[in-house]
Amino acid sequence: MIQVSPPDKYGFCSYGVSTDVVKSAAESASKVIAKINPQMPRALGDRFISMLKSMPHRKLQQFCCIDYDSEMSFVAHTKDGVKQNIVGLGSYHLNPATHRAEIAFMMADAWQGKGIGTYMMQALVKIAKSKKIKGFTAEVMRDNVAMIALMQKAGVEPKSTIVNGSYLFTMDF
Numbered sequence: 388m389i390q391v392s393p394p395d396k397y398g399f400c401s402y403g404v405s406t407d408v409v410k411s412a413a414e415s416a417s418k419v420i421a422k423i424n425p426q427m428p429r430a431l432g433d434r435f436i437s438m439l440k441s442m443p444h445r446k447l448q449q450f451c452c453i454d455y456d457s458e459m460s461f462v463a464h465t466k467d468g469v470k471q472n473i474v475g476l477g478s479y480h481l482n483p484a485t486h487r488a489e490i491a492f493m494m495a496d497a498w499q500g501k502g503i504g505t506y507m508m509q510a511l512v513k514i515a516k517s518k519k520i521k522g523f524t525a526e527v528m529r530d531n532v533a534m535i536a537l538m539q540k541a542g543v544e545p546k547s548t549i550v551n552g553s554y555l556f557t558m559d560f
């Protein structure tokens with residue numbers, strides 16, 4: 388999950404001010420969720436990302452045949468007549484090697500601090516437990532107070548270690 392600048396007329400977004408880890412992570416990930424941040428400066432150089440131009444069959448399968456045993460996502464949306472706007476996402480993705488799932492959350496700025504993240508986290512914990520998943524992991528920047536607070540409100544005591552300057556949280560159910 389990354390933040391990018393708004394797209395240009397060709398659909399290219401810039402990774403913004405720093406490409407050190409974000410570019411490599413986005414290029415090696417099988418799925419990238421990008422939040423368009425109007426405050427992110429459009430920086431030049433080898434730092435652009437765009438939506439897929441084609442959808443190979445193998446990739447399409449991932450979207451059409453969702454494996455609910457290893458992936459779960461919630462979205463929060465507003466409703467204005469028939470128009471819906473996604474304002475938040477909470478998901479987990481199982482690592483079959485550890486049988487723990489990595490979690491990812493993102494709420495639009497105007498919808499943060501309203502309890503949506505806490506609601507999604509508690510729902511994800513409940514579903515993961517029912518699927519006999521061992522626990523959750525999350526790598527969180529040390530100054531991300533909102534995400535740290537969210538981890539602590541999950542109803543399961545998280546353990547943390549510091550890896551590469553970030554917290555690596557583990558919650559075992």
Ligand SMILES: CC(C)(COP(=O)(O)OP(=O)(O)OC[C@H]1O[C@@H](n2cnc3c(N)ncnc32)[C@H](O)[C@@H]1OP(=O)(O)O)[C@@H](O)C(=O)NCCC(=O)NCCS
Pocket residue numbers: 491492493494495498499500501502503504505506525526527528531532533534536537540
């Ligand atoms: C982290 C995030 C998903 C939390 O979602 P949320 O819907 O805002 O969470 P909630 O409203 O349920 O609040 C959870 C806790 O975070 C705190 N919090 C939420 N937004 C905050 C902010 N901007 N600053 C400080 N604390 C904040 C809340 O006060 C609450 O703690 P409390 O109940 O003890 O007061 C959301 O802030 C977000 O999208 N942040 C940007 C993306 C991100 O950092 N994702 C995680 C990457 S690891």
